[in-house]
Amino acid sequence: MKVTESDDVISFAGGLPNPISFPIEALKASANHAITENGSRLFQYSSTQGYAPLREYIAAKYQRVHGLDIHADDVFITTGSQQALELLGKVLIDKGDGIVIEEPGYLGAIQAFTLSEPTFYGVTLENDGLNLEELEHALQQPNVKFVYTVPNFQNPTGLTYSKEKRQQICEIMAKYDDVALIEDDPYGELRFQGEPLPYIGAGKLENSILLGSFSKTVTPGMRLGFIITKNKELMQHIETAKQATDLHTNIFSQYVIYDYLANNDYMEHVQKIIALYKNQADAMLNAMEEFFPAHVDYTRPEGGMFIWATMNNGASAVDVFHKAMDQNVAFVPGDPFYTSKTGVNTMRLNYTNATPEVIREGIKRLGSIL
Amino acid sequence: MKVTESDDVISFAGGLPNPISFPIEALKASANHAITENGSRLFQYSSTQGYAPLREYIAAKYQRVHGLDIHADDVFITTGSQQALELLGKVLIDKGDGIVIEEPGYLGAIQAFTLSEPTFYGVTLENDGLNLEELEHALQQPNVKFVYTVPNFQNPTGLTYSKEKRQQICEIMAKYDDVALIEDDPYGELRFQGEPLPYIGAGKLENSILLGSFSKTVTPGMRLGFIITKNKELMQHIETAKQATDLHTNIFSQYVIYDYLANNDYMEHVQKIIALYKNQADAMLNAMEEFFPAHVDYTRPEGGMFIWATMNNGASAVDVFHKAMDQNVAFVPGDPFYTSKTGVNTMRLNYTNATPEVIREGIKRLGSIL
Structure with a gap:
């Protein structure tokens, strides 16, 4: 993962929640309140x-x-x-x-x-x-x-x-x-x-x-x-x-x-995360529609954090990963998600950690080498 | 352990730091400061x-x-x-x-x-x-x-x-x-x-x-x-x-x-814990001197949280534990600290979680059945 975390790289490799979704002020208030109420x-x-x-x-x-x-x-x-x-x-x-x-x-x-x-x-x-x-x-x-x-x-x-x-x-x-x-x-x-x-x-x-x-x-x-x-x-x-x-x-x-x-109103908070991730997922799916060649299939998640793409042109995801890194785009090749296969043609793409604009640019670059 | 935690029991069984030693206000300030400085x-x-x-x-x-x-x-x-x-x-x-x-x-x-x-x-x-x-x-x-x-x-x-x-x-x-x-x-x-x-x-x-x-x-x-x-x-x-x-x-x-x-001045904080525990250890050792029969040996720790007592009259620590619980005093019989012995004549006594007065009363009760 370490190579994918440089500032210039558009990374779809991680699986991190978007940090803007953390209820920081509410958790700070809760830390203070819980200590005051419960002490040692x-x-x-x-x-x-x-x-x-x-x-x-x-x-x-x-x-x-x-x-x-x-x-x-x-x-x-x-x-x-x-x-x-x-x-x-x-x-x-x-x-x-x-x-x-x-x-x-x-x-x-x-x-x-x-x-x-x-x-x-x-x-x-x-x-x-x-x-x-x-x-x-x-x-x-x-x-x-x-x-x-x-x-x-x-x-x-x-x-x-x-x-x-x-x-x-x-x-x-x-x-x-x-x-x-x-x-x-x-x-x-x-x-x-x-x-x-x-x-x-x-x-x-x-x-x-x-x-x-x-x-x-x-x-x-x-x-x-x-x-x-x-x-x-x-x-x-x-x-x-x-x-x-x-x-x-x-x-x-x-x-x-x-x-x-x-x-706190937890459900209201969760609704905000859902709206955020839906927007990001839509951006990625729309960009895939626009920039991915026809031989690439991909899932259309109803929630969560990931899209899974499958290349049907015989390419290996690890090879594509290296080409993508030359374009400063990262993802996780499918290999480690299988207990008994390597050289697979699948890749995991995370959409929760980039803006819709950055997602579009990253998918455009990725599409150019698929 | 659960039986030893009733309010009436004087417990030397645990291994907990004294909660008055926790720097609660300083940790609360640090939680706030760390969040303010480092956010997500x-x-x-x-x-x-x-x-x-x-x-x-x-x-x-x-x-x-x-x-x-x-x-x-x-x-x-x-x-x-x-x-x-x-x-x-x-x-x-x-x-x-x-x-x-x-x-x-x-x-x-x-x-x-x-x-x-x-x-x-x-x-x-x-x-x-x-x-x-x-x-x-x-x-x-x-x-x-x-x-x-x-x-x-x-x-x-x-x-x-x-x-x-x-x-x-x-x-x-x-x-x-x-x-x-x-x-x-x-x-x-x-x-x-x-x-x-x-x-x-x-x-x-x-x-x-x-x-x-x-x-x-x-x-x-x-x-x-x-x-x-x-x-x-x-x-x-x-x-x-x-x-x-x-x-x-x-x-x-x-x-x-x-x-x-x-x-914070960590060493000053540690000095306060040392003074607290020394006072408690002294209280336990003095009470043992006063109330334990001559056949009981015990360690004289230079620090930490525990004293170890050995009964040289053939008694088993588990038997003594049950008698002690009748007197509302708890300790840990030595058995679980050995990988290959049971029925041992040793016991672990913790002094960090009771006041000197309570320690003296507990050791007095324990001495009466040894």
């Missing part, structure tokens, strides 16, 4: 599961918004959702166990799970979700512990599972009740088009695990994510692993974020 | 190795105070020093590898390393440091990756390695240059008696690893610790593991702590 409790060691009012807030929201029977004891606060992935790897995977992952899939998840040395079974991610035949086949492999999905505005593709496919996947998973279904949903609230859809397994499957984060809607710098599961045994294992890993999540930040959520 | 940089994703000015501050301090040739690139910020232990376990231990640990040793380290499934070789911690004969024997076992020590005011015993023993251990370690020496030093600045001593291996051994923390001198709630090593290959592995584990340490807190360190 922000600064002392704290509980491994996380700050109870924050867990209650999250549970109430999942009840209200998603109609799920979630209570504070079903919520576990993590040091960002990256740590949620790492803890799930630790407690669910023994070396060599199988895990099922979208192909292409989220790089951070691949990195986190790799620490536990699983066997990856990649299942093709189609426009409407996982390929069902491949999913069934993967679930029949030995010692499969979980299926990992990003159902909304997936990283890296920006794709969203359709309602029908969610139901079909749930029906398949119900037959394999020892296999957990992880739904990682950092972007779900950032929908700028279409209707929200129900989760695949949450509220339906016994071994459902939901992951969430404040990184894409409030601030990633405070590293606050969470795991939701009604499996008590799993929750106990997560707590033991978390205790040994970093004792507990930064309690100062938990108080600040909770104070922010309790005293 | 406190809230965005950040570098895996940690905030550069904070690493520079730490490096400069180790140069100045300890005369060590440490630079910012030799410092890695972790989510508390618990995470430092966990990352070192991840990168240094393959299942079954040997690690050498003090017996009794720090429970958090045992828990962190256990995640990587090592073979523990316990070496008796004597009044002046590790037993040298046992250390040599342990180092001759197969695949030993590191020796883990807490040289100053050890947890759980409060013991400090003598200058002579430090030299002897360094000479022994120099013969085993593939084996790292971890010196975990969260309490080193909290010395209320005697002269500071040089580290065992830092500045002398190639595979020296120092661990430090802001948890015992500023605040544990922000979970900020650090690893210092000049081994570049090890540092690279730590960075890769950290990236997969939680991306980076909470950057908001790194800015706040750095601002606090840059704009």
Whole structure:
């Protein structure tokens, strides 16, 4: 990533929220307010599961918004959702166990799970979700512990599972009740088009695990994510692993974020981010329409932060990356998002960190070499 | 621990800093100042190795105070020093590898390393440091990756390695240059008696690893610790593991702590904690002198947070714990601090979280049942 961060480069490579979306003044006020109200409790060691009012807030929201029977004891606060992935790897995977992952899939998840040395079974991610035949086949492999999905505005593709496919996947998973279904949903609230859809397994499957984060809607710098599961045994294992890993999540930040959520209009704030990202996504899609040759396909995300482009002229994304860098444009070639392929013809383009004008210029330059 | 936290119980069980030692107003001012100065940089994703000015501050301090040739690139910020232990376990231990640990040793380290499934070789911690004969024997076992020590005011015993023993251990370690020496030093600045001593291996051994923390001198709630090593290959592995584990340490807190360190008289602050803890340690030692029977031995720490008591009348610490709870007094029986013993006759007593009057009353009650 380092080469892509020079000032002259137009970078579509990162996956950062737009810093103008951070509610800085409100978080500053919350830091002051939380310290005044709670004093030394922000600064002392704290509980491994996380700050109870924050867990209650999250549970109430999942009840209200998603109609799920979630209570504070079903919520576990993590040091960002990256740590949620790492803890799930630790407690669910023994070396060599199988895990099922979208192909292409989220790089951070691949990195986190790799620490536990699983066997990856990649299942093709189609426009409407996982390929069902491949999913069934993967679930029949030995010692499969979980299926990992990003159902909304997936990283890296920006794709969203359709309602029908969610139901079909749930029906398949119900037959394999020892296999957990992880739904990682950092972007779900950032929908700028279409209707929200129900989760695949949450509220339906016994071994459902939901992951969430404040990184894409409030601030990633405070590293606050969470795991939701009604499996008590799993929750106990997560707590033991978390205790040994970093004792507990930064309690100062938990108080600040909770104070922010309790005293601000969060939905109004999220609407502002949605408007910002919709404008940026439209700018990128319009520029692609104008400047990309016909052999390049690309996704049309309904939310989130990424567009996924596929070159159908035999070019390799890594080769194109080097040519693009000569034009001072950066993106992430698709290779690291696959567990078993290289030399792929796909690329991830992030639109949340440049103005519409800069996006248009970057896509124009990129189009000239495709 | 949960049973020991009722209001009626006098608890010597925890290991918490005294909350009156937290510089709350100064940290509040630093939160405001850091946000005003740096804006969105406190809230965005950040570098895996940690905030550069904070690493520079730490490096400069180790140069100045300890005369060590440490630079910012030799410092890695972790989510508390618990995470430092966990990352070192991840990168240094393959299942079954040997690690050498003090017996009794720090429970958090045992828990962190256990995640990587090592073979523990316990070496008796004597009044002046590790037993040298046992250390040599342990180092001759197969695949030993590191020796883990807490040289100053050890947890759980409060013991400090003598200058002579430090030299002897360094000479022994120099013969085993593939084996790292971890010196975990969260309490080193909290010395209320005697002269500071040089580290065992830092500045002398190639595979020296120092661990430090802001948890015992500023605040544990922000979970900020650090690893210092000049081994570049090890540092690279730590960075890769950290990236997969939680991306980076909470950057908001790194800015706040750095601002606090840059704009306050840290040494004056530490002197206040030292005076507080010395008074509490004296109260506990005086009460032990007055109320403990002659068959009980105990350490006389020169700093830190703990006293270690040994009962020489055949009693088991777990039995005594239950009797003590009937008297509403709590401590930690020695058992969890050993990797291979149970039914031990030792106990850890923390003195930093009660007033001298309450300490005297608690030790009086405990003395009555010993």
